[in-house]
Amino acid sequence: MKISWEIGGAQGAGVDTSANIFGAAVASAGYYIYGNREYYSNIKGRHSYFNLTISDKRARSISSVVDILATFDAETVFQHFTEVRGVIIYNKGVKDTKLDRVQSMEPEIQERVKEFLESKGLGTTVADALKYVESKGVKLIELDYDEIVKKTAESVGVPMSVAERAKNTAAIAASYALTGLKKDYLMDALKKTFKQETFVKINSIAAEMVMAGIKPMFQLKELPKQGRRIQVDGNTAVAMGKIFAGLSFQSYYPITPASDESVYIEAHQEVMAVDPETGDKRKRPIVVVQSEDELAAINMASGAALTGVRAATATSGPGFSLMAEGIGWAGMNEVPVVVTYYIRGGPSTGQPTRTSQADLLFAMHVGHGEFPRIVIASSDHVEAFQDAVWAFNLAERYQTPVIHLVEKAIANAYSIFDVSELELDRLRAERGKLVETPDGEFQRFKFTEDGISPRVVLGKAYVFYTGDEHNELGHISEDSENRIKMYEKRLLKLRTADREIPEEERIKVHGDADARIAVITWGSPKGAVLDSVEQLSGEGVKAQVIQIRMFNPFPKNLVKKLLSNKEVIIDVEGNYEGQAGVITKLATGIEPTNYILKWNGRPMTWDEVYDGIKLALKGEKRVVLHGGA
Amino acid sequence: MKISWEIGGAQGAGVDTSANIFGAAVASAGYYIYGNREYYSNIKGRHSYFNLTISDKRARSISSVVDILATFDAETVFQHFTEVRGVIIYNKGVKDTKLDRVQSMEPEIQERVKEFLESKGLGTTVADALKYVESKGVKLIELDYDEIVKKTAESVGVPMSVAERAKNTAAIAASYALTGLKKDYLMDALKKTFKQETFVKINSIAAEMVMAGIKPMFQLKELPKQGRRIQVDGNTAVAMGKIFAGLSFQSYYPITPASDESVYIEAHQEVMAVDPETGDKRKRPIVVVQSEDELAAINMASGAALTGVRAATATSGPGFSLMAEGIGWAGMNEVPVVVTYYIRGGPSTGQPTRTSQADLLFAMHVGHGEFPRIVIASSDHVEAFQDAVWAFNLAERYQTPVIHLVEKAIANAYSIFDVSELELDRLRAERGKLVETPDGEFQRFKFTEDGISPRVVLGKAYVFYTGDEHNELGHISEDSENRIKMYEKRLLKLRTADREIPEEERIKVHGDADARIAVITWGSPKGAVLDSVEQLSGEGVKAQVIQIRMFNPFPKNLVKKLLSNKEVIIDVEGNYEGQAGVITKLATGIEPTNYILKWNGRPMTWDEVYDGIKLALKGEKRVVLHGGA
Amino acid sequence: MAVPKVWIPEWNDWCPGCGNFGIINAEQQALSELGLTPEDVVVVSGIGCSGKTPHFFRLPISGVHTLHGRALTFATGIKLSNPELTVIVNAGDGDQLGIGAGHFVNAGRRNVDMLVILHDNGVYGLTKGQASPTLRRGEKTKSLPRPNINDNVNPIALAISSGYTFVARSYAYDVKHLKEMIKAGIKHKGLALIDVLQPCPTYNDIHTKEYYDKRVYKLETEPGWDPVVRKPEEEGEKMAKAMLKSLEWGERIPIGLFYQNELVPSYEERIATNAPSYKDRNPSKVRFEDAGRYTTIIDDILKEKEI
Amino acid sequence: MAVPKVWIPEWNDWCPGCGNFGIINAEQQALSELGLTPEDVVVVSGIGCSGKTPHFFRLPISGVHTLHGRALTFATGIKLSNPELTVIVNAGDGDQLGIGAGHFVNAGRRNVDMLVILHDNGVYGLTKGQASPTLRRGEKTKSLPRPNINDNVNPIALAISSGYTFVARSYAYDVKHLKEMIKAGIKHKGLALIDVLQPCPTYNDIHTKEYYDKRVYKLETEPGWDPVVRKPEEEGEKMAKAMLKSLEWGERIPIGLFYQNELVPSYEERIATNAPSYKDRNPSKVRFEDAGRYTTIIDDILKEKEI
Ligand SMILES: Cc1ncc(C[n+]2csc(CCOP(=O)(O)OP(=O)(O)O)c2C)c(N)n1
Ligand SMILES: Cc1ncc(C[n+]2csc(CCOP(=O)(O)OP(=O)(O)O)c2C)c(N)n1
Ligand code: SF4
Ligand code: SF4
């Protein structure tokens, strides 16, 4: 069972809060949710929307087809009406609004909507768009937002301006009424959100008012919940993972969609921990520095890492570009530092608030010169947490920067899942060859069989670091023979990692092992891919999904083995070049036979992937996805 | 006929000047020269040396085996004695110097020399090293530098401190005497260098004094010279190419080994040119800005390019890392800007004064997001000039940043060649779709069939640029459909370039087409590869050399065709990963069978490549070269 | 230049009441009043709410919306290659004093003839209101979880110690004053900075219109205030006075001209000293090719290297 | 900490007569006289001749030779993670005021308790003598093809306007004075800068030993010179005085303390206000794991997100 709900309005008009209230209500009734947030690089006025999948099982993707669309304004109707198959909730007041009066809509989009409506022989008002959907069987729920606000204000006895947000509650309440769930959950959610009594009152009254007039469309029942469930977005999941794993230093420079992670950590600058010496619970501090730029951010983190703390930074494309030199220094000096790389639309400033998977190859090659860059990628919120932990372990074990890829589509999306999925008890700290009590002269860059030297922190031995090529003591060396060995030593660590880290941990395999079709994917598309493959499986088309979790060192033997008996290999990813496909080809010699690609900045929906796979199976080599307003 | 001459001494003690004087003398006699300069990242005191190949034909590589070694100090003897097969010229005063007293020598190197001498049952003085080589048939020429200085000073009537540099002249003069060439050329060279009469006198007297006592070892004859010849290093070759091609704006931040290019341009801030309107010769200015950092350098150049001037910057690894974001902006805004990328040893600060080819993959992927980066690489000084011109044409034609790779081994090496090789008459300016007199509204990013839009410069039409995704007018657009098209448009230019630029121009093929052996190479190793293949050819081993000049767009069809009938494919390059091999494999599906790699910071010599190829043919998969002190 | 047939300004998506409206209005009025033909104007901006300025112009100008922190560097390249253009930089306080502080300082060393408008709103607007480098320690604007722990940078003192030759402050809601400052800044020969106090009603709930309205006063009304350097000897003293004045912040906040010194040669003049042809040959107008043939006479250069 | 069995200092490859020798000597003497145990000292450096400083120490310290322009950022990370360390930054004028100017300025806003030693030689030494940001316009040092066309930056004024709380100048060949300044800078609570006039005999043929020897005079000998802020009200006036003084350059060049203000809390103190546990728990010494098990109690955090 899955319901797709969408809500939209102008940035700053309460879309997020509304989506959260609605989500919380539904989740309290025992449902799982996956939610995606879309917004412009703008503070107020541009169109933003939230898209939720509600499910009795764990939800992991959104859909192109919307069951219930709740709209705050005319633009939302114009941008989304063609997606809806169930109900549209709209404001009576915008019915006559003409397309060309919606100034916040970009001219290109207006143009397209206009063409569409005209091609159907319709005019260009909201009413025309609604007429179109109605003809397709979509139900319309008209609310008079102004009237609702007025009535609410009157009944609570406040000025209309104070009751303004009752509009939003009206849209949610109408949506909620359609689910068939008992109203208590919504009322609780409103209470939790609005805390202050007057506001709770305003919103509860508005909700009751609206719900009274709406008949349920679905018959959702309350579901039993076992254990604890949490709702987190990707930024929070990573932040929590880092904190759990002992993060003590985080530097960052504000950037969308990375900074919310750091802001979250800033708000949790002290965490409770057990002191191993005494067994007591004590608070420990986390230093968070908002630096002057990303050059500073990466280098501060490296500096911190040299003192032995777990140190990280988080950024997105433009900031990551600026970190290239610093990451190289960390590579040269074998510094265990973690960079959480939130991928957004590039190149350059690109589409700051939209998703992308186009920075994979850059992450693999960042910084001049050859050195080991470990690259991992999370595909959902549970992995985002776990990989944040994993990243620190890898960094300390292999003494090299670890780049943890998380896309905007994960960062700003959220899911509800059971805490048990995090497997907190299974997670262990690995500190590699850290020497607690060094003795005598310390060769920080000692040559060893596996390329990994014993490590000591600043303040515990006399150690030297330099970005120049150096000898085992860390002093500058230009000797050509030392150069050959020290250079090789660093790269040897990557081979050691390749030998030590089970390839099974570097990919996740889903679906049917005997299938003749393989789907390669990574990161945020995974949920959509699994849902589409599940659907296809129901239709008798079996496929095996290979989700790549670590790109460097790449699990080449296992991937090669898995791919070698496949007839069709479909690479599904959010970029133009098929970058994971490129890496796969290079590592295994096997090239995908088909590509399903998307670079319009919107996350993949499960149904467009489903359609894409079908097209691929019909022989289309390169399917480009267009979904999402 | 080839003679290998080497001279060494402490940084700051006149090694370069001496090598230049010697080279000029020999060149005046009609010989070609290829010279390589090695030095530490240090101003005074560390070991530096110059290695020259003198030849009657165009010289293009250096050799591991030295015919004449001229030494200023003990360290040079210790560092180089094992390379010599002909003569060592040394200072009597250092004979008793013990290895462990040479403080400027790095401990690792001292250790190795010590082991070597001890393994031969010798002590560790200079005399011991000399004894060893003598036993191998090497001749020794002992000069008493102090005595020479003293005598010279006396005869000119100046204090000894003024005649100090007579030492250097002594070493050169002894070397020159061995060539058998008539002394006038040396005397002329001394005159040209020292200009001031007293110094000319000092040095001429010292030279005469030394030459008198030395019998020629070679019988070099004066050779006839036709046409003009020039001697240029790589920095100068690129600078000249840029100036020729109309460079009007160069920004840079000092960095080895790039800044000499900009310093040269700074010294030529006005050049004579024909004014097309009047036909008159008039000076035109070149703006050179030493910026505060490399972020500024790339962005100033992009800004300049928007006004229609030919604009460039030059840097090396650390600076290039800092340019990642700026290059992305240029890609996004379709700015024709040229970045000359001097590759030195990385990662990080690495080996600032040593060569490398390890930044190729980084250059190919620099900057977050997907956009066309055109990457070309020069393999010698003539190409360095021509490619500087080519780079501007490519940049203007495809309206995208062009990265021109030049390694330290080209930048700081020089060759003597005939001006006619530059083919100045053949070189033409291509400005692509530049619109001189735009009319009405200008769509700077107009969609076109080939992805290339008409371009207008700032000040001639109202145009907009932004690093955000934009519409045809250059205004920010987040529309998902515009995104798909505009993104594709930019990448389409790469396909257009791939279609338009003849693949024959993107590689150079040398040697035997029917050979079963192919050697893939690029950049500075080319000379050594050609010389070794020539030698092998004389021995009946035929090979075809494929020199890659353009990595993006890669000439995949031609390379594939050339490789498809080969049994052995040897990739020769100056890095660890075999990066050109990686690119070749990805583009053609064909992987090199063997690798000859070098990453110790020293350029490849032709004889070590020769040995390497032989080892490869014997089945060694991966030959790692160690040559060079 | 032909005026575009259709000049449709972009929809302005700043928040209602944003101080940026005042800035763009003053800027447009200044350009009009100076009678500058728009084709000669290039507005270069950084990244942030302020960075969108050129897109929102209602006058037909050209706009270059660059990278965060880098506007000054692009502007420098543009101006030096085509000195006939009027180049104005609009960028935020985060942009110029945080990530771009290195360029901000070093631009002072060059004194290129441009005007820099600093949108000083105390926050990182477009990234949702984090503290910018002009927010004072202890201040807690809307988005901050806790009071700001960084000290602020003083843009006036910083500009003066970096070598800016025209340093002023204005206020976004005093459009007339700001317009006059902009005109003076454009007319000034050399690098001009106007620190514009710009309320951000969305995120900065401390430095609001109400806050400034009652504090701001005009330096020109201060008896004896004369910030213009007329003789080299006056330089040090006028700098120091301006710096001292710039520390005044509290119940009274001065706006107006803090310092001006046209005795310092512009970078363009300095280039012309080294390359006299720069005086009368605008690099962007020199033709380096003639029907594809390069016009450079490379012979002299080759000769230097002839062997 | 166990002293290394073999402590062999690296061979020092600075040019004979380089001012850096004076700096490293003074620095070592200062550390010895302060009785600091070397294991607690980390010398962080940039790139350039000056950047090699930690490698050339004869005292057993730890050294972090970082990137060009970035020394301050690494140092900040080190110090904040282990506040018990004594952190000293040695870096060049190109390093700190050119490529690193953004960090130089923004470090002032934080006031982390560290000492910054600026090797002020007027040139980019290691890249062969180009003009650095402290070289004045019109000066032509040995490697320049033409006189410098950039104005210089005044490190003293820049530091003060950026918020440094200890700002001094010294001279590489007055090792005693420099040593005392270094000691004072280390003892100062907050961010300290010492601008060290450092002759580069190889490339700077203007600002030589001879040049400085006859110009340098000590501020402490100036009657009434009192640069220390003792009450908040004095701040503005003392800043302005220091700035005015910093403009003195010519026949007389002042060295000594220009400005000091310990009333400003250090960044460490500010962090402790937000996270009181920082006061007594050095992050680098907190154990986040116990035999592999994480010690963090994540429950409270999970609870916030429970649905
Ligand atoms: C290199 C880089 N880092 C971070 C960002 C994200 N970013 C966009 S706007 C902005 C801050 C804007 O603040 P400010 O410069 O004060 O401008 P305002 O929005 O306040 O006008 C930041 C940090 C970016 N675009 N590029
Ligand atoms: C990003 C980057 N750009 C350029 C360089 C090259 N570089 C090495 S040292 C140096 C300048 C050194 O000057 P300064 O900082 O004044 O130090 P000094 O050598 O004078 O002590 C430069 C530009 C570099 N290492 N990294
Ligand atoms: S966030 Fe602030 S600065 Fe940005 S547009 Fe809104 S009010 Fe203006
Ligand atoms: S170049 Fe100058 S600064 Fe560098 S070591 Fe030599 S004298 Fe010192």
Ligand SMILES: [Mg+2]
């Ligand atoms: Mg701001």
Ligand SMILES: [Mg+2]
């Ligand atoms: Mg310097």
